[in-house]
Amino acid sequence: MVDIAERPTGIRSYRGLREWLERVQSIGELRAVKGATWQEDIGRVAEMLTHTDGAPAVLFDEIPGYPRGHRVLVNSNGEPRRLAVTLGLDPDISTEGLMDWFEHRMDAMEPMPVRYVDSGPVLENVDEGEDVNVLKFPAPFWHKEDGGRYIGTGCVDITKDPDSDWVNTGTYRVMVHDEKRVGLYISPGKHGRIHRDKYFARGEALPVVIVVGGDPVFFIASSLEIGVGVSEFEWVGGLRGEPIEAIRGRHTGLPIPAHAEIVLEGFAYPNNKLMEGPFGEWTGYYASGSREEPVVDVKAVYYRNDPIILGAPPNKPPYEAHRYRIYLRSALLRREIRLAGVPDVTAAWCHGVGGCRLLNAVAIKQRYPGHARQALHVASQCRAGAYLGRIVVVVDDDVDVTDLDEVMWAVCTRSDPERSIDIIKRAWSGPLDPAIPPDQKGFNSRLLIDACRPWEWRDQFPPAIGPDPVYKRETREKWGWILRGDEPA
Ligand SMILES: Cc1cc2nc3c(=O)[nH]c(=O)nc-3n(C[C@H](O)[C@H](O)[C@H](O)COP(=O)(O)O)c2cc1C
Numbered sequence: 001m002v003d004i005a006e007r008p009t010g011i012r013s014y015r016g017l018r019e020w021l022e023r024v025q026s027i028g029e030l031r032a033v034k035g036a037t038w039q040e041d042i043g044r045v046a047e048m049l050t051h052t053d054g055a056p057a058v059l060f061d062e063i064p065g066y067p068r069g070h071r072v073l074v075n076s077n078g079e080p081r082r083l084a085v086t087l088g089l090d091p092d093i094s095t096e097g098l099m100d101w102f103e104h105r106m107d108a109m110e111p112m113p114v115r116y117v118d119s120g121p122v123l124e125n126v127d128e129g130e131d132v133n134v135l136k137f138p139a140p141f142w143h144k145e146d147g148g149r150y151i152g153t154g155c156v157d158i159t160k161d162p163d164s165d166w167v168n169t170g171t172y173r174v175m176v177h178d179e180k181r182v183g184l185y186i187s188p189g190k191h192g193r194i195h196r197d198k199y200f201a202r203g204e205a206l207p208v209v210i211v212v213g214g215d216p217v218f219f220i221a222s223s224l225e226i227g228v229g230v231s232e233f234e235w236v237g238g239l240r241g242e243p244i245e246a247i248r249g250r251h252t253g254l255p256i257p258a259h260a261e262i263v264l265e266g267f268a269y270p271n272n273k274l275m276e277g278p279f280g281e282w283t284g285y286y287a288s289g290s291r292e293e294p295v296v297d298v299k300a301v302y303y304r305n306d307p308i309i310l311g312a313p314p315n316k317p318p319y320e321a322h323r324y325r326i327y328l329r330s331a332l333l334r335r336e337i338r339l340a341g342v343p344d345v346t347a348a349w350c351h352g353v354g355g356c357r358l359l360n361a362v363a364i365k366q367r368y369p370g371h372a373r374q375a376l377h378v379a380s381q382c383r384a385g386a387y388l389g390r391i392v393v394v395v396d397d398d399v400d401v402t403d404l405d406e407v408m409w410a411v412c413t414r415s416d417p418e419r420s421i422d423i424i425k426r427a428w429s430g431p432l433d434p435a436i437p438p439d440q441k442g443f444n445s446r447l448l449i450d451a452c453r454p455w456e457w458r459d460q461f462p463p464a465i466g467p468d469p470v471y472k473r474e475t476r477e478k479w480g481w482i483l484r485g486d487e488p489a
Contacts (some may be wrong), residue, residue: 013088013240016121016215016259017073017308023085024057024076034062038149042072043142046311049075050319057082059308063138069306070138076154076216076310077324086216088240099331105239106335111230112237114246120258123247127301133179134298137212137262142313143280147290148183149176150279151264154312156211156222156232157184158254159195162202167255168192169232171223171312174210174264174296175276182296183276184208184268185288187430188442189387191228196268196294205267207252208296213261213308223312223321224328225383233257251299262309263302268294281432282355284316288431289438318352325356329384333360336382342375343367347469349401350385358390361401363469369455376422376448386428390435393449398468410451414461422448 014020024030036042042060049055056079060072077083081091084098093101127133139151152174160167168191175183186193199206211218217240221232233255237243246255249265256263276293278286312320326349334348344365350356362379364371372394379385380392395401395410415421429436429444436444453461467475481488 013242014085016257017213017261017310018259020076020085020216021059021073024082027081027085027091029056029079029082031056031058033058033060036060036063038063038065038072038138038140040141042074042140042311043313046074046140046142046313046320047315050078050315050323054079060138066138070136071306071308072138072140072311073154073213073308074311074313075320076312077220078320079323080327083220083324083327086220088217095327099327102328103331103335106332109238109241111234112241112243114231114233114237114255115243116255117245117247117258120245120247121304122256122258122260122263122302124305125301125303126250127303128250128299132298132301134176134182134264134301135179136301137303137307137309139176139309140311140313142311143286143315145278145286146280147175147275147278150174150313151176151182151309152184152210152212153314154216154219154310156214156218156257157186157192158209158211158256159192159206160254161195162198162204164229166229167231167233168195169218169222171219173279174212175279177274177295180298181274182210182264182266182298183274183293184210184296185276185279185293187387187432189428189430200270203270205269206294207249207254207267208265209249209252209254209256210264210296211257211260211262212264213303213310214257214263215259216310218257219310219312220324220328224325225332225387227383249300256302260302261304262307264296264298265300265302266296266298268296270294272297280314282314282317282319282321283358283432283434285434287434288441291431317355322352322356326350326352329356332384333362333379333382336384337362337375337378340378340382342371342378344371344397345375346397347401348379351404353404354390357385357388359393360385360389360391361393361395361407363395363397363399363401364452365397366452366455366458372450372452372455373422373448376450377424380424380427380446380448388429388433388444389427389446390444391447391449393451396452398464398466399451400469400472407451411449414453415449415451419454420450422450424448
């Protein structure tokens with residue numbers, strides 16, 4: 001574990017996407033591409049990048065039909081070195097170091113209130129009334145069967161709880177309907193949906209601000225399961241060690257990051273709906289099809305000169321969001337299980353193939369009868385693991401949870417179905433679940449597999465050959481140069 005005192009607190013923090021691009025350029029992980037079309041090419045390339053190890057971030061410019069400078073960025077956090085830049089860390093930090101830092105930082109940090117300012121780059125252009133035109137920006141068609149252009153994928157949707165001061169941000173997809181209207185899809189149970197439902201139940205409009213191009217760290221915070229009542233703005237401020245600068249939206253009063261690229265501000269009204277979707281989703285399907293969803297009437301568009309859309313189109317898992325969530329959601333999961341009082345959780349891993357939700361593995365050092373079942377049930381129902389999960393496996397600490405072969409080896413050799421399996425029924429799922437029939441979506445069940453050595457006769461269980469995760473890492477540190485073909489340092 002990294003000593004929290006030695007952690008480089010926010011010293012490499014940056015302001016906005018432009019500074020982030022400079023840093024990523026300086027580590028050689030940014031490519032510029034000209035002439036790709038919004039109708040097809042950008043979506044195609046995004047898929048290729050997200051499914052290729054080592055792929056760069058790509059900034060599309062000179063998109064046919066749009067002025068030079070109206071750009072789209074994809075694959076921003078698809079590699080750990082860029083994720084480190086986003087978090088303000090040294091790009092060369094190990095992924096274990098990054099996860100330890102993240103977990104400890106969350107334990108140690110205090111959320112930091114937003115610093116409101118009167119001006120910022122996002123005010124370089126403000127279109128209101130007749131001038132509002134969302135089609136001004138080159139929102140791509142990301143997948144072949146999408147029902148429309150999606151301007152919001154790597155977006156940050158800001159709403160406020162009508163009953164308190166809680167301002168939440170979530171990444172909820174945004175489809176373009178026409179110049180002045182966009183569609184907003186929020187799954188049941190998400191914080192923005194709870195806010196929305198409260199307003200609608202009172203017959204009131206939901207005020208909303210949607211950042212469709214901005215600082216990648218906001219996107220990361222928005223797309224992670226941060227606790228109820230916590231503002232992700234304050235959370236990012238705490239993570240960085242300096243407050244986020246925001247202006248107040250002219251129509252909603254909601255905070256708008258001062259360095260954002262493109263921001264839509266408007267209202268969704270209770271009975272104003274249009275068909276939304278289909279959209280290629282993170283499970284690898286167009287599973288939620290199309291259905292009527294609330295429409296946001298856009299009252300103002302704020303944007304920088306030469307604005308950039310931050311794209312993060314879902315694709316078959318693992319895609320870009322899974323490539324960074326593998327580290328961050330795994331760290332969140334390990335922390336939440338620990339905070340729920342389960343001792344000796346040595347590792348947790350949200351496997352990319354399951355979209356970091358459908359297949360999670362936890363390792364424990366077994367201390368008492370029932371310890372394994374406790375870890376399993378908490379892992380499947382805590383905030384980081386509850387939504388649209390499917391399979392959770394618990395293993396002993398000699399198994400490397402990051403290695404699917406090892407996890408399945410433990411399942412194959414240490415579990416016995418009659419003793420090792422629990423099923424939880426009627427758990428939190430939603431419209432995106434491909435395995436649930438269209439008319440029954442909402443609930444799903446969970447398979448919990450105890451693949452630890454059986455507690456009662458663990459001492460007679462045959463010794464495993466190994467290596468355990470520590471031994472395995474040491475071997476790779478010392479002898480990995482043979483695989484890489486370079487010389488020992
Ligand atoms: C690229 C991307 C797109 C997403 N799209 C949606 C979406 O359309 N609707 C939704 O409910 N969640 C979506 N999510 C997941 C949420 O952002 C995530 O569950 C987040 O924790 C929600 O914030 P909340 O916990 O404050 O509700 C998306 C995540 C990513 C990374």
